Amino acid sequence: MVDAHRTFVIVGGGPAGAGAAETLRAEGFTGRVILIGDERDHPYERPPLSKGYLAGTTGRADVLLHEPAWYTRAEIELHLGQPAVRLDREAGTVELGDGTRIHYDALLLATGAEPRRLDVPGTGLAGxxxxxxxxxxxxxxxxxxxxxxxxxxxxxxxxxxxxxxxxxxxxxxxxxxxxxxxxxxxxxxxxxxxxxxxxxxxxxxxxxxxxxxxxxxxxxxxxxxxxxxxxxxxxxxxxxxxxxxxGAAPRVSLARSAGLELAADPVGGIAVDASLRTSDPRVHAAGDVAALHHPLFGVRLRDDHWANALDGGRAAARAMLGQEVVYDRIPSFFSDQYGTSLEYSGWAPPGSYDQVVVRGDVGRREFTAFWLGRERVLAGLGMNVRDAAGPVRRLVRSGGRVDPEKLADPSVALDDLTGG
The missing domain is CATH 3.50.50.60 (FAD/NAD(P)-binding domain)
Known part of the structure; x- marks a missing residue:
């Protein structure tokens, strides 16, 4: 039975929003949980959209994060196909497109991002x-x-x-x-x-x-x-x-109009601390829209990936419940192209590293590459290498110096290099 004395509202029907709603219930929150999404579909995973679903090998039901009946069982109130158009922080309300105002005691903004448009003649054509x-x-x-x-x-x-x-x-x-x-x-x-x-x-x-x-x-x-x-x-x-x-641009119009602090370009997004809290202590943000000052990398960054959205939504939910949260997930991406698997972990944009070290065979496309800055692993990419992601993330998280020659040597276990 839901206790209506507290209401937590989630704006965004993607993985961050669904992950937050699920975690609130799993952590024992008995108040109202209201999930607002501007799509009519129930929350779904986005990776299959450019992979299995696009290729026709994954069905529509298979991409859903939860079956529709789960939300009823979990007593999560859904407002699907309804955009949130206004946030009144003083009153503690979110207004929907149909004029409905919803009160909140705590709010999570998980509004995601939208694809950037080509600014050229002809973009309105049907194709x-x-x-x-x-x-x-x-x-x-x-x-x-x-x-x-x-x-x-x-x-x-x-x-x-x-x-x-x-x-x-x-x-x-x-x-x-x-x-x-x-x-x-x-x-x-x-x-x-x-x-x-x-x-x-x-x-x-x-x-x-x-x-x-x-x-x-x-x-x-x-x-x-x-x-x-x-x-x-x-x-x-x-x-x-x-x-x-x-690319995609974070959807910040709701946050901007409400006066929340935004991250500067080119990062963009809603500025959050390590607990995913915005400049308003009653409002958190997670997923593609959240610009986190990352504890490991020491810079503000956004991670446009479904796993970050799911994990970030869960972490934000715990923070909304008053738990101590330090969100320092290492950015990661995975892809499968023509049967070639790729998994990237870390953060190493051009200009942030001073060398790239490879172990394995690039010609055969069976290798792991590492981006190093001052002999510290900033990021790694495994191509057709099984079980490389975990050791790569541990190397990144350790922050220790590594010997580039040992890093390139397949006979040296990656986990033996994390203590430098």
Whole structure:
């Protein structure tokens, strides 16, 4: 039986919101839990949207974080398909799009992020896609199947994780694919210039074309249909569909209008402390929208990954209950492209490290790479290496100095290097 003397409200129906709601009940909270989401779908996992669900191997029910009946059993009140449009911190209320005002004693903002749009002529054409939501994936899946049947062309703007995963899915459907990327290599912000070519070569072997060092300046169409894209180097590329995969922007409008502290660009997001608390002690934030001053790396950063959203929502829920929380999860990403598995852990953007050390065989695509700064492991990538993620995270967390030669030596166990 719910005790209505306390009400915790969660704005955001993604993994962070669902993880928080589940944790509140698991930790014994007996007050009202209200989950607000602007999508009509129940909370779901996002990784399958560019992987199994997009490829047609994962069903709709399989991506849900909980079956719909679970929310009833857990006595979690759902307001789905209803955006939160106003936050009144003084009154302690959240206003929904239909005018409903909901009181809160504690509030979690888990509003996530939205895909960045291409700022070029032609973005309103029917064949221009984004990928962030289940509805986006359904629409894109249908488009890829059509391209495969008709020998059509997909142009992907951006060679990040989403762009490459969609390129791989498109090739499995039989579509022609061209990826256009401003940087010199794929995944430049994660892998730097040292290892991006490994991914480019993998995709080229499967028929993907790359155009680096340029960007789309116009999407050409007729009768609302995409026909081609033009790039700033003067080239024109055939296209029947375009995917804008140029990153995501945190959804901060609710927080901004309520006067909460925001993180400065280029990080962006809602500024939170190690307990995921915002500048208002009654309001926490988690997931893609939360900009954490990370205890390990000593910088403010956002982690756009589903595991961070799920773990962050859980941690925020415990903090909302008054528990001592220090959230220091190490950022991580995983991907599977053409059967090649990749798992990245850590934080090492270009300019933050001074060397890259590799153990294993890059040519065979069976290796672990490490980004080092002052002989400390900042991040690591395992490609087709089983059970590498755990030792990599332990190396990052230890903060100890490592011998680069031993790090590169497969005969030396990674866990033997964590005590330096």
């Amino acid at each position: 221009v896609h984004h990928l962030r939501r289940l509805a986006h994936a359904e629409r894109l899946r249908g488009a890829l199947a059509g391209l495969g049947r008709d020998n059509g062309h997909l142009v992907v703007a951006g060679a990040g994780w989403i762009g490459l995963e969609v390129a791989a899915a498109a090739r499995t459907y039989g579509a022609e694919v061209t990826v256009i990327e401003q940087r010199a290599t794929p995944l430049y912000s994660a892998l730097g210039p040292e290892l991006g070519d490994v991914l480019a070569d993998l995709h080229r072997e499967h028929g993907v074309r790359f155009r680096f060092g340029t960007r789309i300046t116009e999407i050409v169409g007729q009768d609302s249909q995409v026909l081609a894209v033009r790039t700033e180097d003067g080239d024109e590329h055939p296209a029947h569909a375009v995917l804008a995969a140029i």
